[in-house]
Amino acid sequence: SQQGEEDPQALSIQEGENATMNCSYKTSINNLQWYRQNSGRGLVHLILIRSNEREKHSGRLRVTLDTSKKSSSLLITASRAADTASYFCATLSSFQGAQKLVFGQGTRLTINP
Amino acid sequence: GAVVSQHPSRVICKSGTSVKIECRSLDFQATTMFWYRQFPKQSLMLMATSNEGSKATYEQGVEKDKFLINHASLTLSTLTVTSAHPEDSSFYICSASPGSGRLNSPLHFGNGTRLTVT
Numbered sequence: 001s002q003q004g005e006e007d008p009q010a011l012s013i014q015e016g017e018n019a020t021m022n023c024s025y026k027t028s029i030n031n032l033q034w035y036r037q038n039s040g041r042g043l044v045h046l047i048l049i050r051s052n053e054r055e056k057h058s059g060r061l062r063v064t065l066d067t068s069k070k071s072s073s074l075l076i077t078a079s080r081a082a083d084t085a086s087y088f089c090a091t092l093s094s095f096q097g098a099q100k101l102v103f104g105q106g107t108r109l110t111i112n113p
Numbered sequence: 114g115a116v117v118s119q120h121p122s123r124v125i126c127k128s129g130t131s132v133k134i135e136c137r138s139l140d141f142q143a144t145t146m147f148w149y150r151q152f153p154k155q156s157l158m159l160m161a162t163s164n165e166g167s168k169a170t171y172e173q174g175v176e177k178d179k180f181l182i183n184h185a186s187l188t189l190s191t192l193t194v195t196s197a198h199p200e201d202s203s204f205y206i207c208s209a210s211p212g213s214g215r216l217n218s219p220l221h222f223g224n225g226t227r228l229t230v231t
Contacts, residue, residue, distance in 0.1 A: 033219060042119070042206055042222035043157070088156060090220075098170060100147070101208075101220055103157045 005104060006089060012110040019076040021107040023089030024069075030092040032065055032072050033101070037086045046074075046087075079111045116140055119207050119223025126197055127231055134192045134226045136207030142187035143209035147220065148180075151204040160205075163190040197230040204228075 007022045025032070031050045035043040049056045049065045049072065056063045062075040076083055089104040116139040126132050136146055144165045149157040161182050162170040169182035179201075181193040190209075194201055204227055208220040 035222075040204070040225070040227070042117075042224040043208070043220075045219035045221070048219055098162065100159055100162060102159065103149075105156045108154070 006087075006107050008107060009105065010108045010110070012112060013079060015079060015081055015111050015113050017079055019079050019083070019109055019111075021074045021087050021109070023072045023074070023104050025072075025089075025091045025104075026070065027091075027093060029067075030094065030099075032063075033090045033092070034061075034063060034072075034074050035088045035090060035103075037088065037106075039085075043088065076109075079109075081111050081113045083109060084111045085109060115211055115221045117207065117209050117221045117223045119226055121226060122224060123227045123229075125229045125231060128198055129196055131193055131195045132197055132228060134194075134205055134207070134228075136190045136192070136209070136223050138188045138209045138211075138221075141209075141211040143190075143211065144187060146184060146190040146207055146209040148182065148190075148192050149206045149208065151206060151225075153204075157206060160192075165190075194228065197228070199230045202228055202230045 005024050031048055033048045034046045036046055037043045047058050047063050049063050060077045065072045086106045086108045088106045090101045118137045118139055120135045146163040148160045150160050151157050159172050160175045163182045163184040165184045165187050171177045184190040204225050206225040208222045210220050
């Protein structure tokens, strides 16, 4: 089952603006990961934040994690047309010794030139 | 590093036939691989966890006899869609982690297979 819910489902902004996407989850997590998917392609890992971390940066990406609210956000600063893609959060769940990554519904981001 | 190759990228088959999709980790060994299914504009749904040398673990609602998974080596997992029907048409994506089955490191994804059943 998919436990991540992302908000908004779709986002369209002008190039140069910042884009913020949010993710909420329901169960305890080991870490939370953000992935990007270009249309018709596989996913590319962007950033991983551990449950004991609150914020992480990677280039133009900033991820926050609030475990008390079970939520995370992904901020892309100074957006570019090439950032147009779908973005998914994924949470790592462990159950009876087995681990699996469960993906949120995703945000479709469109950057208008 | 950490490249996952998936083949074929597209396949069209007739109803009732079977289709095999391969997923290879090119530069690392993967004791565990994951198969996902994705419908248009939707998220990835985990179908099964493929374990090298043992049976796959299927998610609830996924028919193990229809979606056969074989993980015969540390670098290859295959998904066979048997007796395909039009409703099996979808985008199938595999992934693997170099982390010996532990997912504290990112997953690496293949580029997916677009299956169309006519």
